[in-house]
Amino acid sequence: MDTRSAQAARAAQAGRSQIAETVNAGLGRRYRSERRFRAYGVLAIVLALSMLATLFVTIISKGYTAFWQNSLNFEVALPADVIDPQGTRDPKVLASANYLGLVRDALQAQFPEVDSRQERRALFAMLSDSAPYDLQDAVLDNPGAIGGTIKVRVSLDDDFDMLAKGHINADLPQDQRRLTDVQVAWFQSLEQRGMVEAHFNTALFTNGDSRQAESAGILGAVVGSLFVVAVTLALSFPIGVATAVYLEEFAPKNRFTDLIEVNINNLAAVPSIVFGLLGLAVFLQFFGLPRSAPLVGGLVLTLMTLPTIIIASRAALKSVPPSIREAALGLGASKLQMILHHVLPLAMPGMLTGTIIGMAQALGESAPLLMIGMVAFVVDIPNGPLDPATVLPVQIFLWADSPERAFVERTSAAIMVLLAFLVFMNAAAVWLRKRFERRW
Amino acid sequence: MVARDANGHTVRSFEEELNQLTNIIVRMGGLAEAQLAGAIQSIVRRDSDLAARMVAGDARIDEMEQEVHSFTVRLLALRQPLADDLRAIVGALKISAELERIGDYAANVAKRALVLNQNQPVKPVAGIPQMGRLVQEIVNDVLDAYVERDVEKAMAVWRRDEEVDELHTSLFRELVTYMMEDPRNITPSTHLMFIAKNIERIGDHATNIAETIHFLVEGKSLTQRRPKGRDATQYRPTQED
Amino acid sequence: MKTSPSAQTSIEIPPTAGFPLVSQGEGAKIAARDVNVFYGDKQALRNIALDIKPNEVTAFIGPSGCGKSTFLRCLNRMNDIIDGCRVTGSINLDEEDIYHRRIDVVQLRARIGMVFQKPNPFPKSIYENVAYGPRIHGLARNKTDLDEIVQTSLERAGLLGEVKDRMDQPGTGLSGGQQQRLCIARAIAVNPEVILMDEPCSALDPIATAKIEELIDELRQNYTIVIVTHSMQQAARVSQRTAFFHLGNLVECNDTEQIFTNPQHKLTQGYITGRFG
Numbered sequence: 001m002d003t004r005s006a007q008a009a010r011a012a013q014a015g016r017s018q019i020a021e022t023v024n025a026g027l028g029r030r031y032r033s034e035r036r037f038r039a040y041g042v043l044a045i046v047l048a049l050s051m052l053a054t055l056f057v058t059i060i061s062k063g064y065t066a067f068w069q070n071s072l073n074f075e076v077a078l079p080a081d082v083i084d085p086q087g088t089r090d091p092k093v094l095a096s097a098n099y100l101g102l103v104r105d106a107l108q109a110q111f112p113e114v115d116s117r118q119e120r121r122a123l124f125a126m127l128s129d130s131a132p133y134d135l136q137d138a139v140l141d142n143p144g145a146i147g148g149t150i151k152v153r154v155s156l157d158d159d160f161d162m163l164a165k166g167h168i169n170a171d172l173p174q175d176q177r178r179l180t181d182v183q184v185a186w187f188q189s190l191e192q193r194g195m196v197e198a199h200f201n202t203a204l205f206t207n208g209d210s211r212q213a214e215s216a217g218i219l220g221a222v223v224g225s226l227f228v229v230a231v232t233l234a235l236s237f238p239i240g241v242a243t244a245v246y247l248e249e250f251a252p253k254n255r256f257t258d259l260i261e262v263n264i265n266n267l268a269a270v271p272s273i274v275f276g277l278l279g280l281a282v283f284l285q286f287f288g289l290p291r292s293a294p295l296v297g298g299l300v301l302t303l304m305t306l307p308t309i310i311i312a313s314r315a316a317l318k319s320v321p322p323s324i325r326e327a328a329l330g331l332g333a334s335k336l337q338m339i340l341h342h343v344l345p346l347a348m349p350g351m352l353t354g355t356i357i358g359m360a361q362a363l364g365e366s367a368p369l370l371m372i373g374m375v376a377f378v379v380d381i382p383n384g385p386l387d388p389a390t391v392l393p394v395q396i397f398l399w400a401d402s403p404e405r406a407f408v409e410r411t412s413a414a415i416m417v418l419l420a421f422l423v424f425m426n427a428a429a430v431w432l433r434k435r436f437e438r439r440w
Numbered sequence: 441m442v443a444r445d446a447n448g449h450t451v452r453s454f455e456e457e458l459n460q461l462t463n464i465i466v467r468m469g470g471l472a473e474a475q476l477a478g479a480i481q482s483i484v485r486r487d488s489d490l491a492a493r494m495v496a497g498d499a500r501i502d503e504m505e506q507e508v509h510s511f512t513v514r515l516l517a518l519r520q521p522l523a524d525d526l527r528a529i530v531g532a533l534k535i536s537a538e539l540e541r542i543g544d545y546a547a548n549v550a551k552r553a554l555v556l557n558q559n560q561p562v563k564p565v566a567g568i569p570q571m572g573r574l575v576q577e578i579v580n581d582v583l584d585a586y587v588e589r590d591v592e593k594a595m596a597v598w599r600r601d602e603e604v605d606e607l608h609t610s611l612f613r614e615l616v617t618y619m620m621e622d623p624r625n626i627t628p629s630t631h632l633m634f635i636a637k638n639i640e641r642i643g644d645h646a647t648n649i650a651e652t653i654h655f656l657v658e659g660k661s662l663t664q665r666r667p668k669g670r671d672a673t674q675y676r677p678t679q680e681d
Numbered sequence: 682m683k684t685s686p687s688a689q690t691s692i693e694i695p696p697t698a699g700f701p702l703v704s705q706g707e708g709a710k711i712a713a714r715d716v717n718v719f720y721g722d723k724q725a726l727r728n729i730a731l732d733i734k735p736n737e738v739t740a741f742i743g744p745s746g747c748g749k750s751t752f753l754r755c756l757n758r759m760n761d762i763i764d765g766c767r768v769t770g771s772i773n774l775d776e777e778d779i780y781h782r783r784i785d786v787v788q789l790r791a792r793i794g795m796v797f798q799k800p801n802p803f804p805k806s807i808y809e810n811v812a813y814g815p816r817i818h819g820l821a822r823n824k825t826d827l828d829e830i831v832q833t834s835l836e837r838a839g840l841l842g843e844v845k846d847r848m849d850q851p852g853t854g855l856s857g858g859q860q861q862r863l864c865i866a867r868a869i870a871v872n873p874e875v876i877l878m879d880e881p882c883s884a885l886d887p888i889a890t891a892k893i894e895e896l897i898d899e900l901r902q903n904y905t906i907v908i909v910t911h912s913m914q915q916a917a918r919v920s921q922r923t924a925f926f927h928l929g930n931l932v933e934c935n936d937t938e939q940i941f942t943n944p945q946h947k948l949t950q951g952y953i954t955g956r957f958g
Contacts, residue, residue: 323801332790659943
């Protein structure tokens with residue numbers, strides 16, 4: 001009996017040492033494959049980061065110059081008989097004076113040798129179309145200067161702005177450039193006289209769209225985007241949350257509910273332009289809502305983001321542990337009380353995260369909005385969701401089409417603004433998730 | 441040993457321990473039986489060596505009672521037994537105490553035999569072996585009943601003690617008469633009376649064991665009073681009927 | 682088998698294949714008759730007939746899957762939330778059938794409270810945990826009343842001393858035993874008549890378990906308690922009556938002392954001595 005157990009113990013010992021040997025033999029291979037796997041992971045991350053870096057570098061390098069603008073800062077003569085013959089200083093009279101002529105005269109005064117009509121046209125091309133309005137604003141602000149001169153800052157035409165920023169290649173032959181040698185020489189002469197000033201391009205942020213690149217701004221598109229996102233949020237969040245709550249808590253488990261679920265999941269994968277077609281057919285043609293309105297854009301994007309929100313909300317609801325539900329029901333809470341008091345507050349962080357991500361997606365959408373007409377050239381800043389507007393991605397799309405060199409940098413600048421918004425929204429989603437994460 | 445259920449305890453070591461407990465009781469019972477038999481024989485054959493050996497042998501029974509005692513305490517603490525296991529363990533504790541008393545009485549009989557053998561043989565001695573045989577049978581039967589957990593057998597033992605009481609009474613009368621005949625008979629007769637009393641007490645302890653077996657198996661104590669034979673040892677003068 | 686000497690209604694269940702011994706239906710707080718429970722096609726409980734006496738602790742014991750938790754959950758209709766679960770027969774609370782159409786489940790659950798196996802305090806403050814029940818049932822007219830209810834409940838649950846200076850800290854920050862006592866306080870805050878406990882100590886260490894058992898003994902004075910437990914020793918310590926379930930049947934229901942010293946049924950004996958299960 002004793003020897004048998006001793007034998008058994010020895011056999012077990014031998015078996016164990018054999019197993020230990022086998023394990024040791026395999027260890028080297030396992031550690032190597034783990035290191036390889038980790039290396040792949042690091043490689044993938046490095047690759048992704050480098051692509052991201054490339055994207056950012058490309059965009060920023062193209063766009064950063066859009067944030068400042070060159071203007072002509074010079075003295076303009078303000079003869080009283082041209083501006084205010086009666087001397088009434090009446091604003092309406094002041095506003096209707098011929099500022100175009102005045103500013104042109106002032107420019108001509110800098111280059112007295114220019115006299116032929118062709119030459120003069122070439123010279124006056126330096127001024128932006130908004131130059132007279134710059135002068136008008138200066139005079140209205142400072143009527144006391146009438147009769148004398150006023151130092152005013154007027155915008156340069158975009159070609160000259162590009163010249164100042166060095167984007168125009170002076171080495172190319174003249175007929176392949178937008179500006180002639182003479183124009184270049186004039187501009188350089190002005191620069192030497194210290195009349196060219198570079199300043200922050202507030203016009204980019206305060207103006208609506210414009211054919212003149214120097215006056216083009218993103219404000220209209222930003223306001224339009226904000227209205228669209230506001231409408232989308234106001235509609236999709238309550239509907240999405242309510243749908244998710246219904247499907248998760250109340251819907252009976254039958255084929256019909258399964259059908260609904262399958263359809264919602266499929267809708268999340270539908271190309272967004274299809275929603276645009278739907279919006280066109282239903283909202284614009286059937287209901288007759290105004291074209292290009294953020295309201296319609298919001299409705300279309302609501303349809304598009306609802307599946308995302310519903311799916312994220314359902315996942316959040318599912319993650320609430322059944323023990324909490326049972327505890328609430330066991331105390332005598334009705335089903336609705338249990339959901340409102342316990343399940344929804346606990347699921348809210350997940351729902352909000354899903355909503356913010358859905359909104360970020362909606363912010364960057366352009367295809368469905370193209371279909372409902374938000375691709376029009378809209379100059380005015382919209383005042384409400386029913387005014388025609390455009391959105392930032394569409395604005396980028398439109399500017400990308402324009403040939404002027406100035407639009408290239410403005411397109412990149414607009415992309416940077418859009419990316420900044422998206423990064424901010426995603427960061428907010430991450431922060432929200434971290435802040436409200438609970439451990440059960 | 442006999443397994444009482446088709447499926448034993450899930451924890452086999454517990455099953456084995458319960459069997460072990462039963463074994464100790466059985467061995468103890470066998471020893472007690474042997475002690476009794478030896479004591480009776482030492483009277484009948486007037487064998488003082490045998491009597492001396494019986495007296496010494498009682499120590500072993502006392503040891504075994506200690507063993508049972510500590511074993512049951514251990515089982516109660518470590519196994520938290522319930523229901524029939526609990527009754528079996530508590531029963532074993534009680535039965536070992538009874539067996540220890542039986543062993544003590546047998547040793548007392550042997551001690552008195554030593555004294556008796558130094559004197560002349562006495563006539564009523566013949567009644568002792570008859571009583572002794574009866575009680576031996578009773579003890580044997582009750583131990584069988586314990587092993588087999590047989591309540592019927594235990595009840596039969598329980599009722600048979602009446603016979604022992606009857607025998608004891610008649611032997612008592614005989615001895616009284618003998619003592620009245622000749623004062624020189626008083627000493628040996630008194631010893632015989634004590635011996636008979638001890639044997640009768642052994643019978644009583646055997647019925648206690650039978651009652652414990654009943655509780656062990658049925659889960660209820662016996663409520664009836666055991667039928668007793670006419671008790672001649674009461675102070676009241678006996679009536680001839 | 683204990684028979685009540687003044688039994689008026691005696692439920693005769695013909696003993697088939699060793700079936701049950703049912704207590705007589707005198708003054709029972711909860712009386713179940715002919716209860717069958719089905720999950721879809723599978724039958725989980727068969728013909729359960731049982732009385733729960735007031736101000737007593739009744740323990741349900743039995744091997745895993747025998748239906749004791751299922752039956753416990755029938756008593757406060759928590760099985761209603763499980764799809765496909767069907768309950769037939771009658772369960773009376775103070776002579777009223779709780780499965781009757783007109784019975785409001787929400788109100789029922791205020792009368793019959795429940796404590797679960799794993800402590801599940803709400804992720805709110807300790808005060809809010811206990812105050813939730815009274816709040817939704819409108820048991821407190823103002824803040825002072827509510828404070829008092831919370832205090833009394835915590836005191837009765839033996840927790841007040843340990844938490845009275847951190848009532849606004851989250852309930853999930855307490856130890857396991859304290860959390861379970863919080864759940865008990867939460868349950869008694871709605872002033873129930875019956876408290877159901879589904880293996881309340883199985884996730885706790887021995888000291889916490891002992892505290893809860895002591896608490897159960899004290900609560901017995903004011904509430905009727907039904908406890909499901911895997912531990913026979915706990916059932917023996919804590920309860921006055923014990924019911925043994927096996928494979929969906931109620932095998933035996935009797936005074937605890939009887940069940941554990943002299944059970945009538947072979948199955949009961951086999952289970953509690955560890956011969957099977």
